Amino acid sequence: MGNLKIYDPLSDYNKAIKKLSNNDLRPTKQRMILAKLLFEKGKRHVSAEELYDEVKKEDRKISLATIYNTLKQFTSHGLIREIVVDQNKSLYCTNNESHYHLYIEDEGKIVDIPTKNIDLNIPSIPACLSLHNIDVIVRIRTLKDKDVN
């Protein structure tokens, strides 16, 4: 919002661009715009549709299909994380630190939880020698209409 900003060669944004180049992702116009929106605004949880709207607000245009595809690519390259919150609704998280998620169903909101706040004791993990990723989603629901009848 118009605040002065000293050029930071290691900002999240620049790191992202570098990451793009380091992978097989060309830093195209669309990917730059999306990386900018995703990484210059701090830690965020956005949907494809929200990003689409933000791009439009900047008087630019990226097709929704490209936004979906790009989010998918960014995810598989480890730049962001996908959180499936409901059927027909994914949010993308730009927080790169180790953390879990709290999803407040009633509000459709997500809050990050530091990994240290959750102790997992799962002896039942079956032969996960090559465990690659753990994601914890705590879903809470507050007392509402539909559940008590």
Add this chain to the structure above:
Amino acid sequence: MGNLKIYDPLSDYNKAIKKLSNNDLRPTKQRMILAKLLFEKGKRHVSAEELYDEVKKEDRKISLATIYNTLKQFTSHGLIREIVVDQNKSLYCTNNESHYHLYIEDEGKIVDIPTKNIDLNIPSIPACLSLHNIDVIVRIRTLKDKDVN
């Protein structure tokens, strides 16, 4: 597995029927069939489609729409729990004990985790005075193709 079973007037199935009647759900033919499949086979994690197939295997027929609607009703009446595992994929869990879920993404499988195996420390829960439900889904992914490029 072919083991003898003494008639239990308080079996999960009968409890379910009773629960149905106690709510505003008429114990119709379709609901009885589904309750039977859901509660007489012990703790399960099934999708609507799987249930649909099981009904067919018994030479009966319930429309998929009715299965979806019934699962939804059973869920909102607390008979089962819905677990959203992916976009466009819900599983329904018949375990009534307090527990969380481990989802193995690669295999699409779900395993129950006793509540005591997970310590939640979430001071950040915002004004959840009327907290109604906590669901924890631990998602694990083992090292696979698409993630390293």
Add this chain to the structure above:
DNA sequence: TTACATGCAAAGCATTTGCAGATAA
């Protein structure tokens, strides 16, 4: 120059819904 990206519209898929006919009480 050419392999890779993008955009559009169409397709996909699990789930939901509208409504006419069927059923439980």
Add this chain to the structure above:
DNA sequence: TTATCTGCAAATGCTTTGCATGTAA
């Protein structure tokens, strides 16, 4: 008899895909 179910087919909503055009290197 009447409020409630059921089943079908059509609709929904998010996401993906096919393919022609555009673009980075």
